[in-house]
Structures are given as C-alpha cells and as structure tokens.
Amino acid sequence: MSILHDLLYGFGVALQPMNLFACFVGVFIGTLIGVLPGIGPVGAMSVLLPATFGMSPVAAIIMLSGIYYGAMYGGSTTSILVNIPGEAASVVTCIDGYQMARQGRAGPALGIAAFGSFIAGTIGLVGLMLMANPLAKFAVKFGPAEYFSLMCLGLSLLMYLTHGSILRGLLMAGAGIFLSLIGQDIVTGRARFTFGLIGLQDGVGLVPLVMGLFGISEVLLNLETPEERMVLSTKIRNLLPNKDDWRRSAKPIGRGSLVGFLLGILPGGGAVISSFVSYAMEKKLSKEPERFGKGAIEGVAGPEAANNAATSGAFIPLFSLGIPPNVVMALLLGALMIHGLRPGPLMITEHPEIFWGTVASMYVGNVLLLILNLPLIGIWVRVLKIPYNILFPLILLFCLIGAYCISSNVFDIYVMILFGLIGYGFRKIDYEPAPLVLAFVLGPLLEQNLRQALILSDGNLAVFVTHPISAVCLFVSVFLLVSSVIPFIQKKRSVLEEDS
Amino acid sequence: MRKGDVIKISGFVLLAVALMLTLSTADRAAAAEYPDRAITLIIPYPPGGVTDLGARALAEAMERYLKKPVVAVNRPGGSTTIGGNAVASAKPDGYTIGFFPSSASIPEVYTYFYEAPFSSKDLKPVSKVGIPVLTIAVKGDSPINSVKDLVEYARKNPGAKIGIHGRSTQGYLVMKSIAKAENINLIDVPFDGDTKIVPAILGGHVPAGTPAYPAVISLVDAKQIKVLALLIEKRAEFAPNIPTIVELGYKFAFGAYLGVFAPKGTPDEIVKKLNDVIGKIAREPQFRAKIHGMGTQVSFEDTKAFEKSINQYKDALQVFFKEEGLVINKE
Amino acid sequence: MLRLLEGPVWIFIGVIISAWSYRTGVGRFNEPGVGFVAFAAGLFIIGVGALVTVFRRPEQQKLKAADATAPTRFLESAPFKLTYTLALLLFYALFLNLAGYIITTFVVLFGLFYNPSGRRWASPLLASSLSVVFTYLVFEVWLKSQLPRGIFPWW
Numbered sequence: 011m012s013i014l015h016d017l018l019y020g021f022g023v024a025l026q027p028m029n030l031f032a033c034f035v036g037v038f039i040g041t042l043i044g045v046l047p048g049i050g051p052v053g054a055m056s057v058l059l060p061a062t063f064g065m066s067p068v069a070a071i072i073m074l075s076g077i078y079y080g081a082m083y084g085g086s087t088t089s090i091l092v093n094i095p096g097e098a099a100s101v102v103t104c105i106d107g108y109q110m111a112r113q114g115r116a117g118p119a120l121g122i123a124a125f126g127s128f129i130a131g132t133i134g135l136v137g138l139m140l141m142a143n144p145l146a147k148f149a150v151k152f153g154p155a156e157y158f159s160l161m162c163l164g165l166s167l168l169m170y171l172t173h174g175s176i177l178r179g180l181l182m183a184g185a186g187i188f189l190s191l192i193g194q195d196i197v198t199g200r201a202r203f204t205f206g207l208i209g210l211q212d213g214v215g216l217v218p219l220v221m222g223l224f225g226i227s228e229v230l231l232n233l234e235t236p237e238e239r240m241v242l243s244t245k246i247r248n249l250l251p252n253k254d255d256w257r258r259s260a261k262p263i264g265r266g267s268l269v270g271f272l273l274g275i276l277p278g279g280g281a282v283i284s285s286f287v288s289y290a291m292e293k294k295l296s297k298e299p300e301r302f303g304k305g306a307i308e309g310v311a312g313p314e315a316a317n318n319a320a321t322s323g324a325f326i327p328l329f330s331l332g333i334p335p336n337v338v339m340a341l342l343l344g345a346l347m348i349h350g351l352r353p354g355p356l357m358i359t360e361h362p363e364i365f366w367g368t369v370a371s372m373y374v375g376n377v378l379l380l381i382l383n384l385p386l387i388g389i390w391v392r393v394l395k396i397p398y399n400i401l402f403p404l405i406l407l408f409c410l411i412g413a414y415c416i417s418s419n420v421f422d423i424y425v426m427i428l429f430g431l432i433g434y435g436f437r438k439i440d441y442e443p444a445p446l447v448l449a450f451v452l453g454p455l456l457e458q459n460l461r462q463a464l465i466l467s468d469g470n471l472a473v474f475v476t477h478p479i480s481a482v483c484l485f486v487s488v489f490l491l492v493s494s495v496i497p498f499i500q501k502k503r504s505v506l507e508e509d510s
Numbered sequence: 511m512r513k514g515d516v517i518k519i520s521g522f523v524l525l526a527v528a529l530m531l532t533l534s535t536a537d538r539a540a541a542a543e544y545p546d547r548a549i550t551l552i553i554p555y556p557p558g559g560v561t562d563l564g565a566r567a568l569a570e571a572m573e574r575y576l577k578k579p580v581v582a583v584n585r586p587g588g589s590t591t592i593g594g595n596a597v598a599s600a601k602p603d604g605y606t607i608g609f610f611p612s613s614a615s616i617p618e619v620y621t622y623f624y625e626a627p628f629s630s631k632d633l634k635p636v637s638k639v640g641i642p643v644l645t646i647a648v649k650g651d652s653p654i655n656s657v658k659d660l661v662e663y664a665r666k667n668p669g670a671k672i673g674i675h676g677r678s679t680q681g682y683l684v685m686k687s688i689a690k691a692e693n694i695n696l697i698d699v700p701f702d703g704d705t706k707i708v709p710a711i712l713g714g715h716v717p718a719g720t721p722a723y724p725a726v727i728s729l730v731d732a733k734q735i736k737v738l739a740l741l742i743e744k745r746a747e748f749a750p751n752i753p754t755i756v757e758l759g760y761k762f763a764f765g766a767y768l769g770v771f772a773p774k775g776t777p778d779e780i781v782k783k784l785n786d787v788i789g790k791i792a793r794e795p796q797f798r799a800k801i802h803g804m805g806t807q808v809s810f811e812d813t814k815a816f817e818k819s820i821n822q823y824k825d826a827l828q829v830f831f832k833e834e835g836l837v838i839n840k841e
Numbered sequence: 842m843l844r845l846l847e848g849p850v851w852i853f854i855g856v857i858i859s860a861w862s863y864r865t866g867v868g869r870f871n872e873p874g875v876g877f878v879a880f881a882a883g884l885f886i887i888g889v890g891a892l893v894t895v896f897r898r899p900e901q902q903k904l905k906a907a908d909a910t911a912p913t914r915f916l917e918s919a920p921f922k923l924t925y926t927l928a929l930l931l932f933y934a935l936f937l938n939l940a941g942y943i944i945t946t947f948v949v950l951f952g953l954f955y956n957p958s959g960r961r962w963a964s965p966l967l968a969s970s971l972s973v974v975f976t977y978l979v980f981e982v983w984l985k986s987q988l989p990r991g992i993f994p995w996w
Contacts (some may be wrong), residue, residue: 046979054742056582056584057581059566063570080901087587109892150709150712152709152713153710153713153715154710154715176887177892177893177896178893180885181851181886181889181890181893184524184855184882184885184886184889185854185882185886187879187882187885188858188879188882188883188886191878191879191882194592195875196676196700196702197700197875202862202875202876202879203861203862203865203879204866211592212586212592213961226930229926230923230926230927233919233922233923233926234919234922234923244805263898270893277590277705277706313994322980327709330664331708331709331729331734332576332708332725332728332729333708333709333712334705335705335706337556340705344562344566346561347563347724347803347804348563348566348567348800348804350799350803352727352728352729352731353728354728354729354731354732355728355729355731355732355734356731356732357728363718382623387880399954399956400954400968402953403950403953403954403968403969404927404972406930406953407946407949407950407972407976408976410930410933410946410949411976414937414988414989415980415988418550418583418989420937420938420989423930423933423934423937424934427927427930427931427934431927438585439847450631453878456878457873457877457878458702460873460877460878462699462700462701463873464871464872464873464944465671465697465699466671466699466715466716466873469869469870469871469872470871471870471871472897507802547990
C-alpha cells in the first residue's frame, strides 16, 4: 500500500497550480513540436532548458518531461496525414497510417494513435512505478556483447518491414548500414566515407534522411499526378476508431506497450527501435499479414503504443541509476543537476517529491494530451481537404525549416533534398524506405558494440554465444530469419520450376 | 474568396511585413554596440554531459550581463574537433564563440590521435572558466579499493581493460602513464561518453573506467561505485576525501582546462568585453555553486594568464607525449 | 530494362562500398577496424544483388497503362514540375544564409504557390506572405530557433 500512499503524495505535488501549469505548457509544446517535422524534443528542450532555471526543480522536470512524451503523441500526426514523420519514432507509423489516410480513414488512424499512446503511456507509468529498481539492475546486464546481439535481432526484423520483395528490403538495409557509418569512427576518431565533405564528419543526420526519404519524395511523386490527389476524392468517413478498429487494435496496443517499455529502458534509440519491433511483431502475429502496408490499423496502434511506453521506460535508468539512456534523458539529468539534484539510487528516498511528483504529473499529462489531441483530430483531418497545390508548398517549407533547425546547418537541407530525390527514385522502382531507416538507426550501435565486445574479450568471437542474454538474442534472430526465408525459398523454387 | 478580397488581404499582410521590417531595423540601429544580436556558444559535446551543463550555465549567466541571448549549440563529434572547427572557421565578429577543452583548442598536440582541419593558431583564447574532473572508478562491490589494488589486479591479469572516452582524453593519458610507471599492460576500451562507461562498470563489463566525477556522484553516495582517485592535481573542495592521482605519485600532464575561445581575428575590445563578463560570472557565488555541484572546479583566468597556461599545457603535453612515446615518428 | 539491370547495379554499388571500406582498413576478424562493418555491408549488398540477378522475377507484363491524360502543355507536365520544384528547393539551400530566412522563404514559397498556367499573382503572394509571417512567429519568436538572418545590414 505504500506505493498508493506515495502516488497520492505525488498527485499532491503534481496538482499544485504551478506544477499543473508546467505540465500543461510542457505537453502543449510537446504536441506542437511533435507535429512540426524536424524540430524534435531534444531541440525544443535544450532551447527551453535555461527558461526552467527560474522554476522549482519539480516544475522544471515536469515541464521538460511533458515536452518529451507530448512529442511522442504529436509525432504521428504528420506521418499519417502527409507521410512525413514528426520525429524518428514515428517513421513506422507512415507505412500504414498514411495508407489509412489515403483511404479516407485519417480520423481512426489519428484516433487510435492518440488512444494507443494514452493507454501505453499509462501502462508504462505503472511499470515505472512498480519495477524501476529491478529493471534498472537488469538493464546494466546488457554489455557490448548483449547489445550487439540485440541489434542483430533488431536487424532480423527487417523481413517484416517490407510488403514487397524481401530481397529489396535487404538491399535497402545494407545501404542503410553503410550510410550510418559515414562520419567519425568511435574507436580511432578517424573520419571515413565523408567524400571529403566537412558536413559529413558528423555523419548523415537521421532527420534530414527521414524527411527526404518520406516527405520530399512523397511530394515529388504527388506532383506527377495532375491536379487532384486521391485523398481529396475519397470521402472522409468517421472521425474516431469504430468497434472493429478497437477489436483489431486492443492486442497490438498491449503488446506494443510491453515491448516499448522494456526497450525504452535500454540505452540508445529505444523509442525508435521499439516502434519498428512492434510493427514487425504485429505483422508476424497477424493472421492477415498481407493487409500490412495497405492501411492496417494494427500497424498504427502497435508502434504508436510502443514509442509512448518507451518514453516511460526511459525514465527508469535516469531515476534509479542516474544514467540517461538517451539524449532527452541526458537533458533532464542536466536540468536536475542545475537545480542541485543528483538523480541516482538514492533519489527516490531522498527526494520523493521529484520522483513521485513527476510520475503523478505524467498521469495528469497523459490525460491532458488525450483531451488536447482528440479535438485536434477534426482539425487535422480537414488539413487533407486543402487543395494540394496549396498544401505541398507548406509541407516542403516545414521540411526545409525542420532540416535546417536540427543543427542550424544548410548542409542538412542539401542532404534532405538528395534523399528526397533518392527516395523518389526508389519509390518509382518499388523500393521501400523503412528498412533503410531501421538499418540506419541500428548501424552505429551494431558497430560500436561489436568492436567493444571484441576488445573486451581479446578478440574471442565466442563471447556472443557464451553470454546467455546475447545467445538468446542471436538464437531468436536466427530463428526469425530462417522462419521467414523458408516460405520465400519455397515460393521461388516453385516459380523456377514453372519456368523450366 | 473574391479577387478584390484577396488583394485587400495581401495588401494588409505586406503592410504587416513592412512594419516588422521597420521595427527590427529601428531596434538594430539603437544597439550598434556589441552584442547587438544573439551570440552562439558552441559546445563540442552532445547535450547533457558535464561540459555541456557548465557551458549552458555560463551561457545563461552571460545572457544576464550582455542583455542578448547567448544560445548554446551542441556540435559534438570528432574528439571535439568538429565543434572546434566550427568556431575556428566562423566569422571573427564575436557572435560565434566556443566553450572548449584542450582537445578542441590545441588539436595540433594530438596529431598522434587524430587530425583536425585547424590548429590553436586559428583560435583566440578569451578566458579559462574551469577544470574538468575525471575519476578512476570501479564497481561498488569490487575487491579493488585503491589505485594500488588496481595496479596489483593488472599485474595478475595482464591486459586488464579500462573503459575510457577515447584515446586523446585525460583518462587515456593517465591510464597509459600508470601502465608505464608500473610496467603493467592495460587495454583501453573506448566508450561513447559517461552514459555508456558507467553502466559498463555497474554491469561488470569492464573492471574499471575513467568516467567524469559528476556522472558517478550519486552512485558513489549509494555505494554502487567506488572512486579510487581524481585525475586532477590538487584535492577538490567538493570531494576532500578522495586522493588525486598526483598525490599518489604518478606524473601527469596537469592543468587540463575548460575555457571560452573565439575565432582568431576577433576584435580586441570584443574579447575584452567577453573576458570581463566571464570574470564577473566566475566570482558569482551562485554560478560557482552550480558548477561545483556538477563536480567541475571553477578556476577563472583572464585572457593573458589563460594564453600563458595554454602554452605551458601545450608544452607539458608535448613533452609528456614524447616521453610516453605518443608522437608520430617521422622517418 | 530497368529490372534487368537491378541486380548488377546493386552488385556494382556493393563492390564500390567494399573496395572503399577495404582501403579504409578492415582490421582483423577478432579486432575489427574502421571499415570492417562497412565492408561486411558491402559484401552483403553484393550477395543480395547476386540473388536478385539470379532469382529475377519473371517480367511483370501488366505494366501500368501509360498516362492517358498526358498534359497538353509543357508547363503542366510532370518532368517540368519536378525540375521546377527541385530547383526551388536547391535555390532555398543556396540562398538561405545569404538572403536570410524571411526573404528566401518568401521567394521560394511564392514560386511554389505560383501556378504557371493560372498566371495569378495575388493569392500566391498572400499565401507566401502569410506562411512566412506565421512560421517566423512560431519558430523564431516562440520556439527560439535560430533562423538565418542573411547578410543584409537592415535586417
């Protein structure tokens, strides 16, 4: 019962007018930057960090975390409406969400994203409350070898990301890995594959890459269809998910929440990876996998739940070990340290008002976000009624601003235009960009951990199978690969036999 | 919408734009003196680390004195040389400055480790702000209790691993010099920052590492991590019980620093103004408390003194690297 | 035709990547170097590219019917629109730092809104001005993003 008591205490803190206001401001800004492509939570939080110096520590962290999970809510909006991910964790939502919008089902897609986010956020919070310490202890068991195998597991999910040719998906993944390695090498600090361009020393930016491959290339494709676009002709049906949508989405939301929460705890792109994992899992488990990529609501519900649950999971290492698992958490850690607080194992007992106040504020924030987002759906859906010759310049403008604002560098705009053109070419010949993005996210983690693991084991490759967690991950990924390749080979064989 | 309306509305909007233009022009004319617009403070690290926090606290304080926004921009990567180059190649007008450690400010010393497209000649030191504090840390329940134990451990286990930030950092320098002094073999495992080193120590994946002090304070309080020594010269006022590596008898290129740098050619009066402001900030008890709370030592030096100590540090480091054999042998 | 070249093109890309990363230094199997993972990625692309070449799907005959509604005027044709839009995007990147956010955005947006066949200027003008004002307020004033000011002294 002590947890209930603590939680009530937390609500006492979170519902103080100043903190409630901070929460509202946070989730409002979060929704806004989530909707605007390019400007992610990191950018907005680092800009607003100094503004929190004058607040109480609780209010500061409540507001900053509101921005973080608020962005996850808003991130799906542009993915669904115009095929531009609002932030990296919403890339997967583009696949089926945008198709739903084209079929006039933008309302249910946005609705299930909002409800899924709400449910997942709440489930994640319960997990954060009940299991923070044991999970944090489990997370540090992941050393380089374990991470490497986990990344292999992530890569084997690629098979489920394509709805066309698996071989093409693999080719895109190979290209994605190569692209992710451009820039400085972690071990030697040496720059590689930069084509002699200083702008590439930092590597290719994820945001310009994603906005080019999805947003710009989509606009370029649409320009070819004279005048009216399909979306306009299809009538927008209901605004909210119906019973059938709910029946299909309930389990994906549950599974997505679990996967998202667990992956969120681990350092390194938890939200992005978890959304991919959830999508792959739903497709694997679905009785009709062929619906995926053609507007399956499960493909929106699962990943959106996953990326929101991941945000709750990400708080665990921060609050229980003082280790930020991603850049956003690092910023929160910074905010707390500037206020003279040190998140760590003793934080929950020494500063209960911070931990419980933040947790309670996140419950409040999730409710606020639901209230904020549901009425917006009506407005967003109307965006699709804007004639395309007015809409497309605005889409391009937001992409341009977004790419520039990542690091105030025009170079990123060039990168985005280039990938827009590449994406356009790929779509023309039926290549899908999602596997490339997943490989691009996993590539650097794969490489770093491989090399660290081998240095630690004095070059003994056996470490990947002697460490139990690592062995399990590798086994599962081999199993997934084999189980997805077998039907493919059988099909090919029959094709060949027919030929001869 | 009728055509007439459209023209009317566009006329109105144009008027608004014109008004905005005029207003901002008036504003600019009134404030011709430096700074008349936002200053960019480049931080060569990703957000959230100690240096980043220190720089952000400094930016916030500078904003109060200069009455213009001082925007902290993170340009991480390349052993801090990407951020360094961003300042070295910026217009020397005082609107792009950097908060740099030695690796970003005297890259020519580190040619053994990496190459940078600029050198300290392209930068103008403004003032020294603080001293970064790294540690040698082990897991809380590790049998290693002192640097001596660590050396013994390495003697028994040749090729013992130490988690470091990269081969040009203090951590690596100390590790190498201890290894040389004690004639033991230590192998470095490069990690991508404290947020990766600390979990690796906690999870027992590396026996020891050199995370920054602030990254482990809370874990030290909770007895999950032990700090064997601080990699600085004199005992820190915020950690009086922890010996420094110099006390323990290891020779070491002292005097690592964090300071503000401007591009070469920045007008003297701008450098002076920045230096004066930073000097005032460094004396503010509030700012000192904030920086010490983050486990970094505040240590102000003005432009002249800072230039001198950079040169000393550079020389000491060059000698050190030569002694340790960490220079490129030209044949 | 394109389908026939698909596999070989990927093999070619894979060879380039592998060669490049090999020169960067692959290290040894138990001590991977700077180019190791990239080299592996290159080999992987070569392998899959070979598979694509071998297991080429029988040419799909049901090619999409050629666009029956081919635009009559060049200004409305797809290639023109594509080149025009890309040129404007490149123009944006080229002039952003020089002319500053407001001017560049205004010009590029006007170009995008402008309909060459309609030849009306009032609505594009209105739309681009509104967009510039609105985005400037949101990004620069409210979110405090640092949009480039350009070199013009009066701005």
